[in-house]
Amino acid sequence: MLRLLTIELQKIKYSKSAKALLIIYFGLFMFIALIASIKFNLGFVEFHLAEQGIFNFPYIWHFNTYIASFLKIFMAVIIVSMVANEYSNRTLKQNLIDGLSKKEFILSKFYTVILFALASTLFIFLVSFVLGLIFSSYTEFSIIFSDLEYLFAYFIKLVGFFAFCLFLGIWIKRSAFALGFLFVWWIAESIIIGVLKFVIFKDSLIANKISQFLPLESISNLVKQPFTRLNVVQASASQIGADVNWDSSVSILQLLIVCVWTGIFIFLSYKIIKRRDL
Amino acid sequence: MKTILSLQQLTKKFGALTAVDHVSFTIEKGHVYGILGPNGSGKSTTLGMVLNVVNKTSGNFYWFDKSYSTHRALKKVGAIIERPNFYPYMTAYQNLALVCKIKEVTEENIDKKLELVGLLERKNDKFSTYSLGMKQRLAIASALLNDPEILILDEPTNGLDPQGIHQIREIIKKIASTGTTILLASHLLDEVEKVCSHVIILRKGKMLYAGSVDKLNASFGYVELKAENHEDLLSIVQNHSWFTAEKVDPENHIITANLTENIAADALNKMFVEKGIFLSHLIKRKESLEEQFLQLTNQ
Incomplete structure (x- = not known):
């Protein structure tokens, strides 16, 4: 396993574009800290976002993992191109001739993807931890380390999404087309969900029960939007009488669905590469 | 005689086209083999199948004594197919170091092999800056890193200038003189004639002859x-x-x-x-x- 990981990391280590994207990706994590400095000046009312409780423990785990997951599109570019380049440089063929098995090839990519997800999770943990210590109203040990399941869900979410990107890269061979397909897929899922909701069932509850099994939908369901949990939002919603009882906790079923999709994507990648003449 | 590679009725079909049609032969240790055939006769497809990059349609092949899986056997093989394939953004040395990791051999051989093909002083230049002749020589160095039981070369002089062709031939002769088993696919006959003791002749995917060069034509000249x-x-x-x-x-x-x-x-x-x-x-x-x-x- 370590051998496969070092093989893949060496391929990335010397690639300038991959390195640049990685630096941008992890650099943008830091920018979450900048949210702290957002201040609206609504005439006579000054609105300081950091003081609205978004950086309170344990809410910060939820908020930051949700915000950070938008950055995963940068990783999608890296992952898709690290696969597509193997085709265009014909190094996939050479790797196999040199004695890497097709299974090892897929695994080396998959291990790397897990490492990326792990590094992202660790990074967001550190950033949130520091931000929390600075801005949180509560810094008791037990409060800081509660709700950590959001970090775990974030990790699984990234692994699932990266496995999907890996599969698209291996299937489609060209990075631009694979990324385009990712976008098309996303639109297709939105249409399917829309049709389920408004045409077939006319009931969003049943529709959600079905659509939660779609790959991108299940991935995005892992860390749901955290805004309705904010006191400000809750307060203003109850003023206008809206019901915002939105369950945004991490569900075991969703975790399972994403794990199954991850397995399917990796297995399909292997099947495709096994059947293909290179 | 130790068998290195054995093919039995190996067949590959691309749709209606039969690219390789029931080809059988055996490669034994210590000989230099040539696979001859016009363009499109199935040479590269045959090699692709035994090298794990093309899936066979039917038939069988095995490396060494049947106990090896193909990818494990390939770690003891050195092969170049058609064009040299390396990571363009890495230097020659970095590329070879990667091959060492894949083949699970130490990196101590790299300088020695680069010297053999005359690229030692360019080892820290990026692969993308190499000429075609240099790329081909780097590919040979890469194939030799594990001191392979057999060296497989597919059209090693394709597209090279006369000087490049000469350099590659000299390298092949040097390697052959060390007793390494070589399998050389080519449509250039003088290339094969100069170094090979055995030939396999293919035409339209069918094997016409497999045996020693001397017995190819039973005449006495x-x-x-x-x-x-x-x-x-x-x-x-x-x-x-x-x-x-x-x-x-x-x-x-x-x-x-x-x-x-x-x-x-x-x-x-x-x-x-x-x-x-x-x-x-x-x-x-x-x-x-x-x-x-x-x-x-x-x-």
Whole structure:
């Protein structure tokens, strides 16, 4: 396993574009800290976002993992191109001739993807931890380390999404087309969900029960939007009488669905590469 | 004799096209093999199948004694297919270090192999800055990193300039002289003729011949003869049991005849002298591989 990981990391280590994207990706994590400095000046009312409780423990785990997951599109570019380049440089063929098995090839990519997800999770943990210590109203040990399941869900979410990107890269061979397909897929899922909701069932509850099994939908369901949990939002919603009882906790079923999709994507990648003449 | 690679009825179909049609042969340790065939005869597809990049349709092959899985066996093999494939953004050394990791060998061999192919002083330059000849030589260095049991070269001189072709040939000869088993696929006959002891001839995916170069054509070669008294010479050649299928070139009166036995040139000369004929021209030849190849593939 370590051998496969070092093989893949060496391929990335010397690639300038991959390195640049990685630096941008992890650099943008830091920018979450900048949210702290957002201040609206609504005439006579000054609105300081950091003081609205978004950086309170344990809410910060939820908020930051949700915000950070938008950055995963940068990783999608890296992952898709690290696969597509193997085709265009014909190094996939050479790797196999040199004695890497097709299974090892897929695994080396998959291990790397897990490492990326792990590094992202660790990074967001550190950033949130520091931000929390600075801005949180509560810094008791037990409060800081509660709700950590959001970090775990974030990790699984990234692994699932990266496995999907890996599969698209291996299937489609060209990075631009694979990324385009990712976008098309996303639109297709939105249409399917829309049709389920408004045409077939006319009931969003049943529709959600079905659509939660779609790959991108299940991935995005892992860390749901955290805004309705904010006191400000809750307060203003109850003023206008809206019901915002939105369950945004991490569900075991969703975790399972994403794990199954991850397995399917990796297995399909292997099947495709096994059947293909290179 | 230790078997390195064995193919049994190996077949590959691309849709309706049968690219490789029931090909069987065995590669044994210590020989230099050539796979000959015109473009599109299935050479690269055959190699692709045994090298794990093309899926076979039917038939079988196994490496060494059947106990090895293909990818494990390939760690003991060095192979280059068609074009040199490396990571363009890495230097030669970094590329070879990666191959070492894949093959699970130490990196200590890298400098030695780079020196063998004459690229040691360019080892820290990026692969993308290399000329085609240098890329091909780097590929050979890469294939040799694990001191392979067999070196497989597919069209190693394709697209190179004469100097590059010469360099590659010298390297191949050097490697062959160390006793490494080599399998060389080419459509260039003189290339194969110069280094190979055994040939496998393919045409349209079918195997026409597999065996030693010497036995390819069972004939004993042919002679070219000329003498002052042309008529006497011709009558001796026509009546002697050593000769068959004699032809006369009407312009320079050179007589060409196939030999029926293995007769040395000096014995021939002696026989003619005893019959009172002094030759002014005597050449004894084997058919070149090219002539034999054309005979076979034109059938």
